[in-house]
Amino acid sequence: MTLVSDKLNESFAAKKLWTKSESKLWTLNFFMGTCVLYASRVALPLCATHMAQEYGWSKTDSGTVMSCFFWGYAVTQVFAGNFADRVGGEKILVPSTFVWAALTLVTPQLFDLAYRTGFPVVILILVRVLTGVGQGFHLPCMASIVARHLTAADKGRVFGICLAGSHFGTVVAGGIGSLLIEAFGWRTLFQFVGCLSLFWWYWFKSLRDASGSRNRTDNSSRKAESGGLTDSLLPLPDSLKKAHHGSNDVNAVPWGKLFSHPAFWAASVAQYCGANAYFTMFSWLPSYFSDNFPDAKGVVYNVVPSLAIVVTALIAPFIASRLMASGRSITFTRRFMESSSLISMALCLLCVSGSSGFYLSLVIFTAAMAARGLHHGGVSVNPHDFAPHHTGSVFGIFNAFSAITGFIGVYIAGWILQSSSNNWAYVFTFTAAQCILGAVVYAFLGTGNKII
Template sequence: RPECQAWTGTLLLGTCLLYCARSSMPICTVSMSQDFGWNKKEAGIVLSSFFWGYCLTQVVGGHLGDRIGGEKVILLSASAWGSITAVTPLLAQLSSAHLAFMTFSRILMGLLQGVYFPALTSLLSQKVRDSERAFTYSTVGAGSQFGTLLTGAVGSLLLEWYGWQSVFYFSGGLTLLWVWYVYRYLLSGKDLVLALGVLAQGLPVSRHSRVPWRRLFRKPAVWAAVISQLSAACSFFVLISWLPTFFKETFPDAKVSYTTAVPPLQVTRPTLPCSRLHGRPSPAGYRAV
């Protein structure tokens, strides 16, 4: 039980830092556009390029989690995206092609962060009991809102006091500290080396029973989940990406930290209570999956 609590808290913090790194660019977009002369189209390319990579590694992340362990996938990807976030200011200054460098780094960030939640789902499905899975996943997932809040509050102050570069140093540095903690205290270095060895061998196809995809996609509940996730993700990520720019341009005297904190703060309120309801037996006798 203590180990489970330690991992839950650690993964909550990891999800928080995931969104700290992810929302650093939206917070800094206005300042970076002024420094590099980006117009709205170019800023939109940089912001949206993250999702070009993000959508490509969802299935890969789940497969890797099943093969080598979700905690190892999370640690390896976090070490990479934390490093990229920390060196983003340096990449922007490498040459005059800063737009190309920023776009490429955001695509790479998306590729690396795309494995996080599938690997997390794989990890929790193997390590957490069915009766506690919904609450644990919701607790860990709430870190996404806390991360957005943290970047909106602390990142906005760093942006005002020390410039946009400090926001990337802050979120990237915290992520690398988290990686060091997980590697040092929660994960065996030997296990990580073995996981890298499995990756080097090319990930042989699992011999587990095949998933009945056709039958699953005929279920209305599956499509309801897909549509609800699509709708929620579209609205949420539009807010994360463009809300700082909107308030900065529309209300230039307003504090960005206050204006960007409202949506994620409201999202956190129903998250844990709803997960508790999900964990209760259905009155109609349906089984939760």
């Protein structure tokens, strides 16, 4: 049996389970990676008002520039997860991270260059689309790596914590970025975030290389202990071959079975509706506060709502674990966490439509962002539930639904504002209605059971 285990470890080294210390280190690394990913992503929304003044953008122009990032991001999601399962997410993240990190660093120079040409819009869109393509690999690769290296009991909790780094990134960018923008101008925020992103790229690459070296050393040691027998002399028993390939062969992802299951589409609808609310707030809140409360401090409204979601996003996986430990089913837990998130966000957005004061608006949006954090115990980890052996592939397709909202929802919000003379109530009411729809659909059809 030991020799069979060696055979599996040698042939499928990337699927070796992490030790507790390795799990903590990789969780921290991915948390920080998702942090800088979102810090890079939020940089343009934070700077949008200043950039609009400098470049003469309308609300529709701002919506287009912010949303075109998601054109590349959404398209990449379709194949990124499957590619990660086939090749290994560790291999893909090194070049893809370098692309978006480098583009973030030089975005100000590229935008300035665009306006020295006769076709600035084309260059602006190209820069943002390429940044979206680079970032599109991160989450599917992370999902694939976590699925390969952790047991079923740990996947959801660890992945939820890693995803929470996204909200910490908005806090970092919102807090430090607001101060940088006020003191040195909007260009410094891109340079700051770009440097942080390149630092994480180097850390991840070093960790990956060190981990690969340890795996090769361990495999060599096991061969030596077994008397130097090679894998070619130790064929796997047919029963183990069948079991192994049945669970890990990404060439056999049963897409038809997945796409014909109503629970997958229920999760996709909830993912779309929740992401639409989040990306609308994510992209437009800086402009909302700047338009309605021009004397308010950006460091306050760019940080407080995002700080709330950091707390709930970190707590949500543990709440879900406690619910399941108390005897609640995975399906009940996912439905409860996601529906609570969507309904709470809808109520907050409907309330803010009629609010007028700065502090009341700030409190309501903070509550809305906090509610979004519960999502990390719900739909966000669903691919680990219903596709435990094809997580990267399924997560990429699944996450494309949330990415679509980035260019549809964000653009529509800009169009509504342009058409209604900046009537923000229309934007928030339309967004709240979609949250209610997602909550109802998922509450009736969502599942935490295995589908494929």
